[in-house]
Amino acid sequence: MSAREAAAAGETGPLLRLEGICKRFVKRLDLAERLAARLGADVKEEVVHAVEDVDLAIEPGEVVGLVGESGCGKSTLGRVVAGIHAASAGRMTYRGKDITDAAGAEAKKSALKIQMIFQDPFASLNPRLKVAEIVGEAPLVHGIVPRAQLAGYVDEVLESVGLDPAYRRRYPHQFSGGQRQRIGIARALAVRPDFLVCDESVAALDVSIQAQVLNLFMDLRERLDLTYLFISHDLGVVEHLSDRVAIMYLGRLVEVAPTAALFAEGANHPYAQALLAEVPRIDSRRRVFKPVEGEIPSPLDPPPGCAFHPRCPHAFARCRAERPLLREVAPGRWSACHLNDQA
């Protein structure tokens, strides 16, 4: 069922809802370390808090841009949404159904509806398979298309992403970066998803090719009623494509806002402000770069209180002690900053 049909059928509410999603990676102690710990040595399990307590609702047909710097957890969150990682805590609902711990046929169904497109078109395609096999494997396995009609179906999917079906017998190494990314998109579309998680899907491409792929994403959204979670470090790309932007810092969402409002009125959270200010833009000439100090702290040992306080120019005592929650600061705009309490 497409997003529009769903809306017409009276199914309301978000397509995908994340509630308190956490993802922690734990490095377990090996035997020697466990013994050492028992003897009183200072060894502990290392826990990376990659994603912490993320709430996000994505409406049918919406494009949500997820922005942040490396190590902020945006890719991990994307992988949790796509079902590649299981969440450590929290609840994920798809069309109102809880899919966090779904098993069997139910889990398979939702997993097929949410597909992922990866960053590196060189690493994400099996070099030993022909294009027709890469694109055709999943729909065949999942019984979406009978074997007799597979060839025609693959051609159709290839055409929909702007690839000549005559290339179906070629291997991935015979394609350029932009064409490979199209193959990756075709593979995702072949199982007829409603929701695409795009993880830095245009970052590895040259500018002119990037524009072609961005245009393709927009065409597909129109044609197939797709909903996107578009993960990128490039604010320019996100601004261009998204309806809403979610900004992440050290595993948490610090600001969520409609794109137009965010870029017109400016960001609310100091980190988001800094990020927006530092994006190089083609229309700003010989500007003076005025960077924020310091670097992202390690997610192994996040600072107490607000994770941004060591770099924040406005930090005060409360920021060091108490973690700010994501709160609605204006209609549709959410921010996690104590400054909003200070009138």
Place this chain on the structure above:
Amino acid sequence: MARVEVPLLRVEQLQTHFLTQAGVARAVDGVTFEVAPGEVLGLVGESGSGKSVTGFSILGLVDEPGRIVGGRVLFEGENLVAAGEARLRQLRGNRIAMIFQDPMMTLNPVLRIDTQMIEAVRAHRRVDRAEARRRARDALGRVGIPAPEERLSAYPHQFSGGMRQRVAIAIALLNEPRVIIADEPTTALDVTIQAQILYEMQKLCGETGTALIWITHDLAVVSGLADRVCVMYAGRIVESGPVDAVLDRPLHPYTAGLIGSVPSRNRRGARLAQIPGMTPSLFALPSGCAFRARCPNAGEDCAREAPPESVPEVGRTLRCYHPWQAERAS
């Protein structure tokens, strides 16, 4: 902007070809540009345009099967193409320094930072170790590394990516070079770290009069940093000039296409003006203008002969028979 009569570095009709079994790849084919002291020149192009090979050629760092087959590189009047390896070693890291995309290309992973930096100073200066160490510490301080004295005795893996790139830049600055060639030094870095490094570079060039050649695919970085820009396509500079002129009134259809491809303000959700097709293989360049197969303005004359370099305005160059004439909607 600093502009003097004698350019600090002048590249003239440089040709670097790769002689392979599959044929000759003309990676750099007749590139001419110059930089003045204190000037920031942006060298822009997509993958395979020859922008990095141009940078490597200036320092004689092209490996087999690549070879400089023509042209001159004049540094303070001296032709580096004709210079021997010994002379180039004197200049590299001393008068002309290079910063690479991956800082681990500059840093030796098994040596401490101080060992590497002291070596770089003493290779070119007759100073004792204490003095060399002092210079190393000052250089680290200048690129904004906190606690430079302690960080000197760290190994490269103990630094984050952004810090490592700062160390690489500090090493480039050690001997106060006249020219720095920076090959996509911020491409792998995050936005806030990139801004920090652009800030340091901008400050240093302003203070010391060092000329900077900034090689990148990112027009937005060039627009924020550079004084002049050269746009490369398939081994040639297709357009060059002051940043404002080139980015606001591009003349070459390729430049116009590149600018249209960048998502920017006021065009949110609209289709991006994409350039059709892709960069041609250097082994199979079309006759005439290399861009004509992707060019909306191409005519029959474009196939006959590659367009020669013309000077459409003072300070600008162009290789095109049918320049872009779109009025930029304001």
